[in-house]
Amino acid sequence: MKEVSFSRTVKEVRFGAWVLDPKLQTIYDGEVKRELEPLLFKILCYLIINNQQIITRHDLIEDVWCQNYVDDNAINRAMSELRKVLKSNQQRGLVVKTHYRKGYSFFLSAEVIYFDNQTEVINTLTPSKEEPDNTQSFSTSNRIKLPLIGSVCLAALVSIFLIYKPVLPTEPDTEAVSSFESNYEEHVLSWVDGEYANVFSSPDAKKVAFSFTPNGLSNSNLVIKDLDSGIERKLAVSEKSISPIGWDEDSSRLFYRVDGADEVCEIWSADADLESGGDKLFDCKDRIYRGSGVGEGHFIYSKYNYRQRDQLSVVTYRTLDTGNEFQLTSPNLNSYGDRFLLYEPSIRRVFFERRQHDIKELYMTDLDGSDKTKIFSASSSFWELKYVKSTNSLVWFDNRTNLIYTYSIDGNKLSSIAQLPLDTVTYLGHSFISESKMVATTFPHEQSIYTVSLDDKSLTPLINEKYIDIKAVRAGDDVYFFRVQGEEVVVMYAEKSQGGYRYSELAGGINQDILYDYNNKLLILKADRSIKVFNEANELIDEIIEQGVISDVNVLKNGDIGYIVVGEGGVGSHSYVYSVRSRKKSLLPIKNNVWFDTGDGNRLFYLTSDDRLKLIDIETREEYLDIDFPSRVSKHLIVKSEAHIYYANGNIIYRLVDGEWTVFMQLEGGIKVINMSYSPQHKQLVLGTLKRKNNQLVLLDINAEP
Template sequence: MVVILFDANVIQVKFANWTLCTRSCSLISDLLTQELTPLSYKILCYFILNPNRIISRDEFVSSVWANHYVDDNAINKAISDLRRLLKATEEAPNLIKTHYKKGYSFISEVEFIRELQSLSQEATQEQVISSASSEIELISTQEASVKQNIEGSSSLERLKNKLKKHKVIKPNLVVSVLSISILLIGLVYWWQQQPQTLHLQSKKLSISDSSVYAFLSLSPANDKLALSKLDTKSGVDEIFLIDLFTHKNTKIISEDFDSYHIGWASNSNSIYYQVINNEQEFCEVWRADFLVNNEVSHKEKILDCKSQYILSLAADEESNRVIYTKFGYRNVPSLAALVARDLSTGEEFQVTSPNLDSFGDRYVTLSPDNEKIAFVRVQTGLRQIFIANLDGSMQKMLHETTDVIRRVAWNRDSSGLAWYVPTSKKLMSFDLISEEIISKSVNTDSYVSSMLPGFNALYGATRTSDDDIYLYDTKEKALNELVESRASEFMPITVKEGFYFFQEGDPAQLYSYFGEKISKDDISIDLSTLSTGEYNKNNDLLALSFDKELRLFDLRNKDLKDSFSLQHQIVNLSWFNDENLLLVLKAKQGEQHIWLFNVKTEELQKIIHKNAKGVATNADGKIFYQDFYNNFYLFDPQEGLEKKMLSLSDYPYVIWELHEGYLYYSTGRNLLKYSIDTNEETYLLADFDINEKIITDFSILKLSDGYKFILQIHSFKSNDVVLFELL
């Protein structure tokens, strides 16, 4: 990457009838002086350093934005803004020229004005040469200096003799060792003073005992807490405010459809909220202003949003615009990009450009100094925390993790971020200056689904939902819950005459179901969570993966047979035969191709070069896979031919399993059976909507009396809003 820097002595740059002041980042003409934004200043500097040559868009992305996620609209807007500043005149025509499909060029001669230096270049060179002198010369110089300054002093004479005696010791080395020792002692002392485990006791802030609270958000002043609360009678989510000084709960928004708070105004006296109903394809964003007693004084509609998902929003009130998560990016319903909207004109421009294989950019939040935004890029199995300027420039990825991150919070002086990881029960913080991450384990007296780090306290909500294992009998049309606990059970995998599933923990716990009896298995799983797995009935091997780790478990002998660490993240897997696994691997560039992995030789071979997110093998040895848009293909590896079998692109969420010539799939509210041979589709479970339960995974169990389905069902339960206090 090219670093955009002038020589330190350059104080002005003159071109055409303009003068650029490098110290104040301002542009001066005969008529006016105007201060440049950081982005405009950086682009102009790059033009000045590269005059009279074509600069491609790719070069701008790598050199000016310093990343690879810049949309063309952002580049166009940045160049347009700079052109408006450099208004063309007869004496100074248009300085920035567009070259069709090539890039831009800066047409001007430039003159650099430098300030006078007290030291000549030769003197500076002598200083550099002197600082690089040899050990003997260095010690001789030190001795001469000591001799000059300690003449007539008997005590210092003894010091001089010691220096002569120990010439081989470098003074710089001694100072360095002492400095490092002092630093290490200080760090050890600091580390010992830090509580690496936070033992917290929850104090209830909410007043209802039978409600579901979610989407907690602290006001910029940290004096109010906004949240949604489910009205159990109407089944509609409403918005409440909790005063953090008086703990008073006030309902401020109640609409015919669900309402969710999605952002704050910087004065903490206004909120932005979303009203949404997916069945009627209704989505609007509103602003509500309220009085000192938290009563709403004014409401105003901001925009119409075409989304099935809940948004997030940051308000840039100085520019009278909002930055929000806009779903449907590149015509993918579940893919979100950050978009800035001018509230005066309604004009929008794109701030971020996520990859097609991701779920996009979410959970945007504005820094207290109103200069930066932070957001989370949601990838398959990964979360990436970014910061950027409000116009999307200077995007920087701070942290990448396999942990689930639902939001990040700024500290008071905008110098750091914090977030909570519910799966590992850790509170994480990132210092923007030192770029260090601090992790602290959290021990609470209740299951916590979310935790908000405030300036001086921690707030959160107890768990609103979990995943439980159900058994569904298609003949009797009966749905029976097998496991009910506040811990989540997940990823059912059928084997001969039974099935396995996992329970959350560190590490995850393996359970089995045989003969209508549930047992805890003794197999040690060295992973805190799992992303995908499949059983091979021929060799009794269970393949499990998480991130880049792959494990093979021998279910006969109840032990770990083999483990592998791959270079790329494993998105999905399926047994191809007894020695080979089909792996969907995610590359750094975002591609997700299908590979054949030999578990004996560890040889990897790419066999499908198209993007995929799910894969399976049928009885004929053909490969069935799902692309990013929920289209399904059948690929013959022998002939190298593929055929499109089914399109479910209208659904943003599809889980599926291939079994004996049929594709079984669910969109969350149903369970269907699709014949690959006849294209016939049959509903096995229709309109599944019992107390807001959603099917999140399933597996098929073939028994002597027919088929049964093991369903992983996500359900909502009542919870509390709490203040966490140290024990």
């Protein structure tokens, strides 16, 4: 595996007319300043660092995309875009050279400037009739021994490669994995009525931190519990909520977030005994949910609103006394970004989750972010990791399937899968103390379906069963809705009968979105790469299949289906309109949007990848609307009625009136919106909701005798 990015000690890189700023990911030629997309930035750095050899397509797939397969067209598009970005009035010559049937090389010499004002010159590839070898050789002046540039420290690089091997297949072979059923005992750790959340066990396994909201109150307290003595220490701030976000690597201090009115967000730290008081570290514009202290005075965390996109996060390394930050990862703009999971000091590795549209990928990297390796892929999220030093393994829990996975870093594969009983309580937050002990919270929410009348704003239960029901659409008097069952999201059909509904399961699998065309009586289901259309008799009558991931789907006012496809490798997106009548699709003249719907005439509403809602005429390109959202969100919930656009965030539903967002209604009783659809027949919003309820903090003793 070749080096992909520069060390944080690099201040700038000069080549031709350009100056590259690795921290800001920008290039500047004295006149024009351009911000590079993460993928293009990675390719550029990769070509410069590995300047003494031809980079093959296989190299790009393995080291830059970090995948097993990338379509040639995706590579061609990325290289074409990079060449366009590198052209300017000041830089007209060749920068990236194509070697026929071999690959690419960086054509210019590059000068690397470090913060200590030392310089390294990376010369261009020397022309040769011989095939390039696989070693890196730099011709440098004033050479500096830094481990992140090329092969300056070959022995260290080789030792790292031997321990941390390349990428696993997307679909790992689990036939040879040891799979077994496991029992456990559950011990209640706290008996006070209220809501327990945000569980973080200390690295030394002696304490657990969590947030607790007492019955009848809206703000949470911070609690640290000693697992040996059972003693609890609490921290509360008037009219503010406190939530733990992680520990220092030696368990001496806890990091926590303080949330107040007007979106106030602050990051603090305190000694583990909470006796000496806390220290404010910095303000956080966007909420931070997980982090870890590193060494003396450093902090790693997931930073949201990356590139001005609410849902996009990046793993960030911060020096606390100066506030200086640099990003360890470069997520693709057509993904949900990277979420920090764990820093393990014994091997000096950072583990994070990359959230693609169709899959979750587990990565590890070093503290410079230069040695990234994808080690596993799954359909479910990696909520928390435990590193087991004795076996050099990772352990995680999938709370949708009650499976505990153990992954061997040395073997580069799953080593075991333990199945906990499925007919037990559902656990939400969890944190491993050891391989066989886990602190968890029981599920703290009721999930039900409500309707809201657009006329009188009345809130009425629609589906209120003791299951995890997350989204619904109305079909006359009947209802179709999603129900979570283990790792599946199944489609349920609620047929209206005397005194209520008769329920039946219509379709299994992992469904992602559900819509209903009331005029044509059609049910529409979206999965990763397909859209299925069912008639009134619930018979499959049509199916749209795409090679790329379908990120969004919508029923347009004329009965056509609008949808968005993310390109292979996560590069770019395209919007299509599909006619169910003619079974033909057409491409819309908009790119890199995440949602769209039709307006009057040729007008089109769409949400851009940088979270702006626009209204344009698709023929004349005249723009009628360009607005931001009233608050930062982790998920955009947008529907369009005949007259307005509605947008939900938490317990507030907004309505767009005369180009401005106004509060349509605020839900009471701890209810929050997680999904939303519109029923034109009933003039109602149909809401998938969460409602707080009391839960418990428990200790699971796994493999214990029942």
